[in-house]
Amino acid sequence: MTKSKSDPTDGTPFEAVIGLEAHVQLKTRSKMFCGCENRFGAEPNTLVCPVCLGHPGSLPVVNRQAMEWAARVGLACGCEIARFTKFDRKNYYYPDLPKGYQISQYDLPICNGGEVEVHFANDSGVVRRKIGLVRIHLEEDAGKNIHAEARPESWVDLNRAGVPLLEIVSKPDMHTPEEAGAYLRMLRLIMLYLGVSDCNMEEGTLRCDVNISVRPRGSTHLETRTEIKNLNSFTHVENALQHEITRQMKIKARGEKIVQQTLLFDPEKGETRVMRGKEEAHDYRYFPEPDLAPWIFSEEWIESLRKSLPEMPAVRLQRFQGALGLSPYHADVLVRDVVMAEFFEEALETYDKAQSVANWVTNVVREESNARGISAKEIGISPARLAGLVRAIDEGKVSNQKARDVFKAMLGNTRAVAEVIGELGLEQISDDSFIRNAVKEVIGKHPGPVEDVKKGKENSINFLVGQVMRQSKGKANPGIVLKLVKEELGV
Amino acid sequence: MTTREASIIEIRDSLLAGRTKAVEVIHEALRQIRAVDPQLRATSQIFQEEALARAEELDMKLKKGEEPGLLAGVPFTVKDNICTRTGTTTAASKIIPTFRAPYDATVVLKLLAAGAIPIAKTNMDEFGMGSSTENSATVGPTRNPWRTTHVPGGSSGGAAALAAATRGMLHLGSDTGGSIRQPASYCGVTGIKPSYGRVSRYGLLAFASSLDQIGVLQSSARECAAALSVIAGRDPMDSTSASRAVPHYLGELERDVRGLRLGIPTEYFPDAIDAEVRARVQEGIDVFRRLGVETREVSLPHTRYANPTYVLISAAEASSNLARYDGVHYGHRARNPQGLVELYARSRAEGFGAEVKRRIMVGTFVLSAGYHEAFYNKACKVRKLIRQDFESAFKEVDAIVCPTSPVTAFPIGAKIDDPLKLYAVDILTVPANLATVPGISFPCGLTSEKLPVGLQIYGRPFEDHTVLRLAHAFQMTTKFHLAAPPVYAGS
Incomplete structure (x- = not known):
């Protein structure tokens, strides 16, 4: 707006x-x-x-x-x-x-x-x-x-x-x-x-x-x-x-x-x-x-001119909010930038979770193009590859945070998402047994915070989750870590 | 009395048959012009070197056996309001006394492509505003070869005087309210103003865009037909040029005129017409009757409004067309102006002649808020009525015959101080421009004072071939067009 x-x-x-x-x-x-x-x-x-x-x-x-x-x-x-x-x-x-x-x-x-x-x-x-x-x-x-x-x-x-x-x-x-x-x-x-x-x-x-x-x-x-x-x-x-x-x-x-x-x-x-x-x-x-x-x-x-008209901004805004279910904010940001909107729509052809794609396009892609003063189409990643990255995030293959590094590494080349994630060693670990072991280890090392959690101190959970993340060098899926910490502590 | 014969059509054949060379044709044309110009002051520039160089080039081509154009070797003169890369284009005005056009007018390009050779530029009333060629700010008045104390008519007076005093050349003129036909009448030559849109105006310095038309002044209708067949036709650079096919003008001349219906409009024989002019024109109409042409009276009731209508519309358009001569981009600029407004005011006051200023003032006035409706809009409405007069008359007849001018050539200085008297000379020619119809003037005899009288024929829009055909038929049975004036270099 x-x-x-x-x-x-x-x-x-x-x-x-x-x-x-x-x-x-x-x-x-x-x-x-x-x-x-x-x-x-x-x-x-x-x-x-x-x-x-x-x-x-x-x-x-x-x-x-x-x-x-x-x-x-x-x-x-x-x-x-x-x-x-x-x-x-x-x-x-x-x-x-x-x-x-x-x-x-x-x-x-x-x-x-x-x-x-x-x-x-x-x-x-x-x-x-x-x-x-x-x-x-x-x-x-x-x-x-x-x-x-x-x-x-x-x-x-x-x-x-x-x-x-x-x-x-x-x-x-x-x-x-x-x-x-x-x-x-x-x-x-x-x-x-x-x-x-x-x-x-x-x-x-x-x-x-x-x-x-x-x-x-x-x-x-x-x-x-x-x-x-x-x-x-x-x-x-x-x-x-x-x-x-x-x-x-x-x-x-x-x-x-x-x-x-x-x-x-x-x-x-x-x-x-x-x-x-x-x-x-x-x-x-x-x-x-x-x-x-x-x-x-x-x-x-x-009549032939009328038929050749492209979709106009007001109509597109309604479609993005209605049929695609985007938030009013994301729909508006996309509609105001013709190239970005096209980038977004092309990305949807590869991966159709509209809101996820919109989040990435309006944040990371927009930041990159603004910072370099060029359009979304010129930053060096195709809509299809960006869509692949968003899908990898949604599927838990890379964390939302680490995905920014993957994004940077994908610019200016044609390498596949999985390959880049692998090369950077940023695969997210979502394997329950691996994470549970790490959780157990951390709980054993930090009896103080464990007591705090049992007394109802919410903040201490975050501390324990952070320790697990640290031990996994950031690769563990933070959602699963949280879930298992709570399970192990019975809270 | 010396006689002369049409000759531009034969030049090409003479060159092909080896009877003459282009260089000789140009030398002869230059000789003729130099012989009469000191007395007539008909030219503003003579292109001796350039013309001879082109002639040599043409001779080389002929030697190599290249096919020459329809008007190969024909020397032509250009009225000084038509752009030529060679020399200057001044419209006889001190506002652009040294203007060198960066391009050739379309008519000039067409003539060059047909092998014709530009040899001189001819004198005129400044920007075409005048009926006597007395308003030339660069050369001064041109004189009539029939009597050098008299005007040749105008504004194409230089072209008309040369057409009468020489032979074997093509003369380009322009006609906004009679500027080809009236001088043709005064000088005893044949001049055609083609239908509006028949000949490109690109490169013609505009006086009144909706009335201006380029045409030619020649010794016969046959020469006019040959010239028109080269210069007529659609020009993508002129949106008002017509795309309809150009008829075979020379071929059309040969068709019998028997059975054609010629209208005699009562309104074109007012009391103000000189008695001898009336007599010669009546005799001319009798010639047509003898040729088997049917005559009948027709009425063009709005003729009486034609002159004021013409004055208003032409002045309105002129006031806008001449705005570009402002001292800023090219042409005359006042010295040491104090500020922009003074630069404009003084440059224009110093550069334009009195008649041009008068028309700019009239035109500015009639377009001004508060007067626009009463003058300009009213004139446009009357113009429609005048056009409708012609449309209904042309349902009954194939052409209309009348005098070209109510009078014959008058002495230099006789009318120049009274603009209204001078404008009255145009009353029989301006309707053609207002109605966009073709008009031709050709000689139908002399007065007792040995001054030529012109007969005028109007045709339907784009039936230029019909007016040419009638004039040609007339010239096949009469010798008026062969009469040479006292100042004559053609033999």
């Missing part, structure tokens, strides 16, 4: 109303309207051509893959997919926009409506909510202006110009920063499940603007709102919302009015500052892009 943020409206007569505009860069092979490679991190102005440079005479051509992916996102969110959609020009001047207009969508977006189901934990337990969507449309990203400190010049890098960008507009359905955070995280997860974006906020492949207003609790009226632009981490979104909700409540408590404006969040100071007021709002002079014909989606195409 996501970390709980305190709700600044708690205990106040106010309620916050929050809407999000998320921008998701699609990782199509080429850009939205030309054949240039779509890649982050290349040398400035190396992934460009006359089209994305906005050269005179050049014309855009729609990237079919981007259209298809936009429709897939819409289908995954239950949107109505437009049968007839078109592009429009959004006109404004900025150095990172080489044509002087952005090709976007105005009145006929690819997707209308839809909703995103989110869940998060707060004081009252797990909350599930459906956040409505207004629309999803496709547009081209702008380039990047680069300003050097203490120099009068600025530079423009157009590698990003023309990269396909999905704009996902939510309804003003959220009321707390944590709800907004949960929504944004779920949106990211949906993109990852569909494989259409990396949604990396640091690289800017997921960006977010938020709209906020505050109203008396119980009111259904939408009041004057402010917009905070360009929030580039989940924490910034939540912090900016907390700050802005608090600011607006203070203003309203004084009986003053909120001024409609666009704000920028300064994450270091934790404050917002004014970017522009309502009167400075742009008139984008939208009109239909005459260089592109309208786009028609056929029923068959939409």
Whole structure:
């Protein structure tokens, strides 16, 4: 579950109303309207051509893959997919926009409506909510202006110009920063499940603007709102919302009015500052892009896209908890990491004790991949071999504790579990007669603790068990040791 | 009076038969251009060295017995708003006075592939905005070879003047509201604006994307057909280019016109039409009657709104298309601007000519919030009605005949100070662009002042072959197109 943020409206007569505009860069092979490679991190102005440079005479051509992916996102969110959609020009001047207009969508977006189901934990337990969507449309990203400190010049890098960008507009359905955070995280997860974006906020492949207003609790009226632009981490979104909700409540408590404006969040100071007021709002002079014909989606195409959708996070969560019987915690951790969830499901094909496998995947496998900064698939043990290890634990062949050493020894090779356990000498001894002998020996050596146990001192049992374990060099099955110690002492 | 004959079609055969060499063809073309250009100022650049080098290369290929293309050895000129790797592409504007395109327009590539050789770029009204070629900020006004005190029409005035004053070349023009047909009319040559989508616009510096179309200006319909058969067809780089098959234009010319139905729209013969123009056009229509073409009256009732509709739509699109010339990425940049806004404002104020600025202002206004509905949207609705007029007329007739321009060539300076007077010259040509239908203008005689009069034929969308066929039939029984002007270097 996501970390709980305190709700600044708690205990106040106010309620916050929050809407999000998320921008998701699609990782199509080429850009939205030309054949240039779509890649982050290349040398400035190396992934460009006359089209994305906005050269005179050049014309855009729609990237079919981007259209298809936009429709897939819409289908995954239950949107109505437009049968007839078109592009429009959004006109404004900025150095990172080489044509002087952005090709976007105005009145006929690819997707209308839809909703995103989110869940998060707060004081009252797990909350599930459906956040409505207004629309999803496709547009081209702008380039990047680069300003050097203490120099009068600025530079423009157009590698990003023309990269396909999905704009996902939510309804003003959220009321707390944590709800907004949960929504944004779920949106990211949906993109990852569909494989259409990396949604990396640091690289800017997921960006977010938020709209906020505050109203008396119980009111259904939408009041004057402010917009905070360009929030580039989940924490910034939540912090900016907390700050802005608090600011607006203070203003309203004084009986003053909120001024409609666009704000920028300064994450270091934790404050917002004014970017522009309502009167400075742009008139984008939208009109239909005459260089592109309208786009028609056929029923068959939409149906084939619908059928090809993978299992989405909300459905998977239910299956993991229901059919597989995982704890809510384990199900949630797995669902939030696409690769780990796949790793888990593959492991189940070898060994189907779901909760046992989930314990290992969400603990040891996750620790290993986090520590090395790589995915579960890259740590050097196949799901089948991991499943073999978990089975060995469940069958008492190796102790849960020693199994971590076995796990380490299995990384980066293809050796079988039994072989590794044998080589490390970590086979667990579950042979009753062997253990009973050791137990008898220990009881004989430690009359004091034995007396204590008989007097009812529980702790002394643990001491005796520890001594047996020590004598067996840790190989004895601790469960059997405990059982036999109790038997021998008759407690 | 000197006469001339169509010749670009025969160049290939002459080369194959060894009667001439490509180098000689180019030398002859260069000689002609140099002979008339000082008087006409029709070109902006002449590619002597490059053209001769290409000609030598072609001669080598022919020597080796390689099969030459359909237009092998044909010298061609390129209007200065069409991108060529050779030389500069300026659209006769000081905003990009030295712009070197990094690519060839699709039409140029197609001509090169057919063996044709670029020899010069031709003068025009800045960005195609004008009807007299007086708005050329780089070369100055081009003069009419029939009378050098008069304009050649525009905006493809350089191409029209050269087409009239020379022979044996192909001239690429562009037509947004009559920019091929009107100068063809004023200079006594044959010019075709193909159906919208018939010829790729990739590499044409956009004026108004939904109206712009590349075409040619020649001495005959037969030459136009030969040129069109090379430049027409689907281009994957232009999403608005049509994928339907390109007819065999030269073959279609030979079909009898007897029985074709020609519509005479009453609205295209208003009182404002010059009496001599009216007389020559009526005589031209009689020629068709003698050829067995049926004539009947048709009505295109929304014609009276065509000009304002055109002014609004073309200006709106232009205001957006020309936004890229902002001084940031290429072209003219103001010196020492104080900040970004001044960089934009001064670069554009210094770079664009008065007519271009006027249209950008009009276009920006009609797309602005509060005016969008009343102007731009209304114009788009009227455009639909104009298109429907043509659709219903074309149910009754196969083609429509009317004058190309209400007047003949006028003296340089006569109308340039009154934009409304100058826009009125376009009233008979803009409907073709609004309705996306093909239009051809060809000479139908001279006035008593020895100035050519143009007859215009409109066809159904993608029936370019029908307008060519009618014009060809006319030229087979008349000699108007063979008349050479006083400034003529072709003999």
